[in-house]
Amino acid sequence: MTLGFTRMHVRSGIHLLAAALFIMLSDPTLKAADLPHPPEPSGASLAFTSDDPVVVRACMLIEQGKLAEAEAMLKQPGAGPARQEAMEIIVRIRAEFNLGAEGLLNRLRGSIPDITADDLSRWTAAGEAQSRVLDGKLFYFNREPSNIFRFYPDAIARRKLPPAVAGEKWRLEDHLAQVIAEAKRTGRRQVLPVRHRVHFTITVPPGAPGFIAGATVRAWLPFPQEYRQQGDVKLISTSPAGAFVAPSASGEYPIEGAPQRTVYFEQKVEDASKPLVFDEVFEYTSSAWYPLLDDALARPLPADWRGGNLNQRPPHILFTPELQKTVAEVVGAETNPLIKARRIFSWVDANIAYNAEVEYSTIRSLSGKALASRRGDCGVQTMLFIAMCRCAGVPARWQSGWETKPLDWNMHDWAEIYVEPWGWLPVDASYGRRKSDDPEVREFYFGHQDSYRLIVNRDYGSPLQPAKQSFRSEPLDFQRGEVEIDGKNLYFTHWKYSVKFEWM
Numbered sequence: 001m002t003l004g005f006t007r008m009h010v011r012s013g014i015h016l017l018a019a020a021l022f023i024m025l026s027d028p029t030l031k032a033a034d035l036p037h038p039p040e041p042s043g044a045s046l047a048f049t050s051d052d053p054v055v056v057r058a059c060m061l062i063e064q065g066k067l068a069e070a071e072a073m074l075k076q077p078g079a080g081p082a083r084q085e086a087m088e089i090i091v092r093i094r095a096e097f098n099l100g101a102e103g104l105l106n107r108l109r110g111s112i113p114d115i116t117a118d119d120l121s122r123w124t125a126a127g128e129a130q131s132r133v134l135d136g137k138l139f140y141f142n143r144e145p146s147n148i149f150r151f152y153p154d155a156i157a158r159r160k161l162p163p164a165v166a167g168e169k170w171r172l173e174d175h176l177a178q179v180i181a182e183a184k185r186t187g188r189r190q191v192l193p194v195r196h197r198v199h200f201t202i203t204v205p206p207g208a209p210g211f212i213a214g215a216t217v218r219a220w221l222p223f224p225q226e227y228r229q230q231g232d233v234k235l236i237s238t239s240p241a242g243a244f245v246a247p248s249a250s251g252e253y254p255i256e257g258a259p260q261r262t263v264y265f266e267q268k269v270e271d272a273s274k275p276l277v278f279d280e281v282f283e284y285t286s287s288a289w290y291p292l293l294d295d296a297l298a299r300p301l302p303a304d305w306r307g308g309n310l311n312q313r314p315p316h317i318l319f320t321p322e323l324q325k326t327v328a329e330v331v332g333a334e335t336n337p338l339i340k341a342r343r344i345f346s347w348v349d350a351n352i353a354y355n356a357e358v359e360y361s362t363i364r365s366l367s368g369k370a371l372a373s374r375r376g377d378c379g380v381q382t383m384l385f386i387a388m389c390r391c392a393g394v395p396a397r398w399q400s401g402w403e404t405k406p407l408d409w410n411m412h413d414w415a416e417i418y419v420e421p422w423g424w425l426p427v428d429a430s431y432g433r434r435k436s437d438d439p440e441v442r443e444f445y446f447g448h449q450d451s452y453r454l455i456v457n458r459d460y461g462s463p464l465q466p467a468k469q470s471f472r473s474e475p476l477d478f479q480r481g482e483v484e485i486d487g488k489n490l491y492f493t494h495w496k497y498s499v500k501f502e503w504m
Helices: 004-027 053-063 067-074 081-094 101-111 117-125 153-158 172-186 321-332 337-351 367-371 378-391
Strands: 131-134 137-140 190-204 216-222 230-240 262-268 278-289 395-407 408-419 423-427 453-457 482-485 496-503
Touching: 053 067, 053 081, 067 081, 081 131, 101 117, 101 137, 117 153, 172 190, 172 278, 172 337, 190 482, 216 278, 230 262, 230 453, 262 278, 278 453, 321 337, 321 367, 321 378, 337 378, 337 408, 367 378, 378 395, 378 408, 378 496, 395 496
Parallel strands: none
Antiparallel strands: 131 137, 190 278, 190 496, 216 262, 216 482, 230 278, 395 408, 395 453, 408 423
């Protein structure tokens, strides 16, 4: 255990030094005194923060889709962790874009029986089928046609949907109206608590790389934080028994404890023909959070503000000229922090469309990607919102875990902003402005949160406890878990997870 934490500190130090170098290389006018203090982990591969000329050039080639050329360059003498991680990013990109035209057509035929190759070519040329040319060959994103059915009118119009299932359905907007009414009735910010029970399992199958008799398998599973409207956390059981539970995050800046909270297992493989299963059952209570906001009551930050969360944090939060220009256009001359953040929230909602996203470990900068493509999933939208708020002088930070709505649970990311006199306020840029005639329901997710959340992470990119020795499958977020065999990462494609939510 002691050795693990030593590695964590060394690796974090390397990561932070690389991050500082990345800022100074990106903007030569910056000086050491201008860098974030205290420094924060980047949440990205060393490859994306390295000043190694070989890695910098290789990353450029990777962006251009010249993966084989990048691989050859990275194999030159002088290998280091940044080069190794760049090689792994290439492997992950190939896994993300491994679908050929015929394979995608076969998927589409289930919903559009008369689809043709010409249709797909036309949609691809229009940029509506997410694809990349890798080493001269066209590949589609392995989660298509999800984005085709989000963006391309012809595909949407021709899609044959399965018949609707009859019966009463739970509606989010009904819940939001109940939250608002209860908060007004009671005068409380924290209302409508929901007790959750969660059963989370990771299964490592025979045949996984390194899965041999005697190998040591380490697994980190998500576990709830004790934070504000989420509490009464109880671990019911683990299998194998004796798992280590990381401490809940505490404090504000810097956050102490485990900003990304885990249950940790370590097990030796005894029989390589049988899978290893890591299992946890826990309970927690999540309430809605609904402070009554009034623009006229918002106050500027105190002169002695020490809460951080205003700085750049490369590579995902950088005040590039494009971002600064966008913030200036959105915020204008406004000085009220609550109004500034609301304008940014509305702009992200209107201009950054939701789409199925590639793995974050393959994206150099989430906020940069959002601005360039005008698309992204919840994490990409959230990171852009955070970057824009910080650039506008409003403290903003990351929060994530799961959305736990009864009919639609999934991994999810959102943000918090700091505005006095209310303190930290949840903001969900991905949920955005709701389609409702009630303005309070429509604007609910600016400054408020529903009862159906699982907060696992109070920051991004934080070291796991105990530390992971290898390049994480997800270096930024933590929701599905992480697995390592004999000190080597086991990527998502080599193991499975399952989660079951119950509402008690």
